[in-house]
Amino acid sequence: MSQTASLQSLESLLETFLDRVVFLKEKKLNVLDGINRLDDIGLMANQGEDVTDEIGNWFAEHNKWLTDRTLQDTELNRITGMLSKIKQEINIDNDSSMAQQKISSEIDRWNNKEEKTAPILTLMRKPETAETEPDTSADTISLFVKRLTKMTALFMDYSNSKNHILSVLEDILRKASTETSKDALILSAFIIYYLKQNGYKVEPYVKKLKEAETLYKKGMF
Amino acid sequence: MLSLGEKAYCAALLALKNKEYVNALHYFEKAAPYFEKNKEFTLYFETTRLLVEVKSKLGTLVDDKIEIEEIFTHG
Numbered sequence: 001m002s003q004t005a006s007l008q009s010l011e012s013l014l015e016t017f018l019d020r021v022v023f024l025k026e027k028k029l030n031v032l033d034g035i036n037r038l039d040d041i042g043l044m045a046n047q048g049e050d051v052t053d054e055i056g057n058w059f060a061e062h063n064k065w066l067t068d069r070t071l072q073d074t075e076l077n078r079i080t081g082m083l084s085k086i087k088q089e090i091n092i093d094n095d096s097s098m099a100q101q102k103i104s105s106e107i108d109r110w111n112n113k114e115e116k117t118a119p120i121l122t123l124m125r126k127p128e129t130a131e132t133e134p135d136t137s138a139d140t141i142s143l144f145v146k147r148l149t150k151m152t153a154l155f156m157d158y159s160n161s162k163n164h165i166l167s168v169l170e171d172i173l174r175k176a177s178t179e180t181s182k183d184a185l186i187l188s189a190f191i192i193y194y195l196k197q198n199g200y201k202v203e204p205y206v207k208k209l210k211e212a213e214t215l216y217k218k219g220m221f
Numbered sequence: 222m223l224s225l226g227e228k229a230y231c232a233a234l235l236a237l238k239n240k241e242y243v244n245a246l247h248y249f250e251k252a253a254p255y256f257e258k259n260k261e262f263t264l265y266f267e268t269t270r271l272l273v274e275v276k277s278k279l280g281t282l283v284d285d286k287i288e289i290e291e292i293f294t295h296g
Binding site for chain 2: 215
């Protein structure tokens with residue numbers, strides 16, 4: 001094979017790999033792009049610019065995120081935080097235009113909806129708040145049961161073609177890292193603790209879990 | 222707010238999506254200080270860098286070939 005042919009072969013291979021990366025990250029990339037655009041709008045608002053049109057367009061394009069429920073908790077929290085800041089900058093009062101008031105109510109609608117769709121916020125309440133709201137404790141149990149069910153399904157999916165639990169753990173840790181999946185992260189920790197209790201050496205997996213946790217905290221990639 | 226690194230990483234991936242590899246490399250370089258320990262980032266960064274190198278090299282080789290053909294044409 002000539003040098004040119006070798007380079008062309010390598011070029012094709014690298015392009016295919018990067019195409020595949022983009023394909024796998026397509027959904028994540030769309031979310032990230034949306035957050036990035038919202039961040040830019042926030043900066044414009046911070047500089048005193050009128051962002052009514054921009055934020056209106058952003059809502060038109062991304063409102064489906066609320067109903068799709070595809071966003072992770074960290075992403076939702078980030079968007080909510082950005083929208084709250086933008087609302088502060090917009091400074092709505094009685095003299096504000098209809099469009100501005102509409103934007104303000106859209107932000108409220110998003111934030112209210114977000115609180116309902118991101119039950120992890122409930123877990124962050126102070127204990128005394130929980131005591132005054134007895135329903136909250138029931139919610140935490142049902143939430144945990146729901147999470148457990150999802151993790152069981154995840155484990156069954158990944159263990160389907162495997163012969164050993166360590167292979168399953170490897171794959172779930174990979175999912176936790178590449179997709180920053182909370183279910184995969186918790187399930188990995190669960191399996192690692194189970195293995196430890198059964199005499200396995202788990203240090204390498206603990207290291208991978210910590211790396212996955214760091215990525216999850218970054219929340220974007 | 223997103224960090225400059227996150228914005229650059231996002232721009233790099235969008236550039237990859239549009240097959241703008243030189244742009245992608247430029248944004249990866251900007252994001253690199255923020256993702257030094259991120260193996261996934263490093264893999265995409267280095268792959269893009271290699272691809273740009275290969276494309277650059279291939280461009281040179283194609284140009285050379287054209288010149289040789291022209292020399293033969295004009296005898």
